[in-house]
Amino acid sequence: MQQSEQEQQKEQEIAQNEMPDLIVNPYEVVNNSKKQIDYDKLIQSFGCQRIEQSHIERIQALTQKPVHHYLRRGIFFSHRDLNQVLDAYEAGKGFYLYTGRGPSGDSMHVGHLMPFIFTKYLQEAFDVPVVIELSDDEKFFHKSETTLEEYQRYGYENAKDIIACGFDVNKTFIFLSSKYAGHMYHNICKFQHAITYSQLRGIFGLNESDNCGKVAYPAVQAAPSLSSSFRHIFGKDEVMCLVPQGIDQDPYFRMTRDVCYKLKVPKTGCIHSQFLPGLHGFGTKMGTTDPTSAIFLTDSPKEIEEKVKKHALSGGGMTKKEHQEKGADLTVDVPYHYLRFFLEDDARLEEIRVQYGKGVMMTSEVKKELITVLTKIVTEHQQRRALVTDEIVEKFMELRPLSNYPPKKNN
Ligand code: TRP
16 A cells, blocks of 8 residues: 555556556546546546446545535545545544646636536535645746736636635635745655656656746645645644545645655545536547637527537437437537536426436437536626625735644544
8 A cells, every 4th residue: 555656656657558548647638538437447447436326425434424416426536545634533633625727728618517516515514725826837837828927817717717626715726836835845855856857758758848937837736735734723633635626637745755765754545536527528628729618607598509409419319219219328418518518406307317318308408407507607707707806815815824723623
């Protein structure tokens, strides 16, 4: 168990070569099949663990709240050391949540919200502090499409969308890594000291002509995993960290955990989500270059309706007759898959799965239901975001203690 995760990395590289249809790393997610990614294979090749029913029951028992549908439905499906984090919580030592976003532009789509919606649920359920990194530096080094100042501005704009997910200002600290790094530079140094260039090259595929920022950055994403990076919140306490993230971010945290092991501090816990596919089907991406590929947080109800109707790939039969005979192929159907992510009502989702799968329900009906669900989510998000002023963003970014640390004794 404590064996070096570098070995797992090697195994992963080998396994990835055996999965030509699938590339998953922080800078590239390619799924060349028409179906959902084989997440079991991914777990195996990354060397993480599946979230079991026993974890879900444990979270439910500890929080005394119904668990989020992302957990119930296996959308957050994999982890590292989740039980150790829950042990710390149970022992009254608490833990904190760390997640982030690379602010690559002004417009976020519904898929971008997933880690934040989930982190917000965990914050409420466990009543633990949250820290959120906006890695403007990462995007500057990797995308290099505009100035650092512009990536900082995207960071502020994205912070508004993140805040609109409902984070509690007294329990949440948001920072731009280009501005905050000085406060955690001691930890950045430790990571940079412990990682060699050749390791980085293996993990992130860097080479000699890449700018130095790309080489230096992984330590900046790793450092917030140590509570000593946030003295204003944790003082000198050593507090365990849990990182909700898309599974593509795991290479960063495999690297982080390897260094934690060397530094003899508790390894960062991870909890990984699946990807929301683009509207055009599994194996397609969401992006600003093709606005029909995704539902953006700025979309109007009319745009949402048009995108779902015209562009969401259906697994239904070509003709009504064929559909009624064979039913819908749910393994490729985007509207149904989106409902798994966005429709909270389990009973209704199950009904749709059965009826649509049998061909009793038509694609148009499923799409109609998805349009209703998405329109509600997006318009409510827009209303909350409109209330987030620059002053509010500044408050979230202020260096200050958080009200729920240290944890109360009675959990
Ligand atoms: N690298 C992430 C991205 O490109 C952003 C990020 C920074 C992050 N710190 C994180 C994501 C911690 C998850 C957890 O979007």
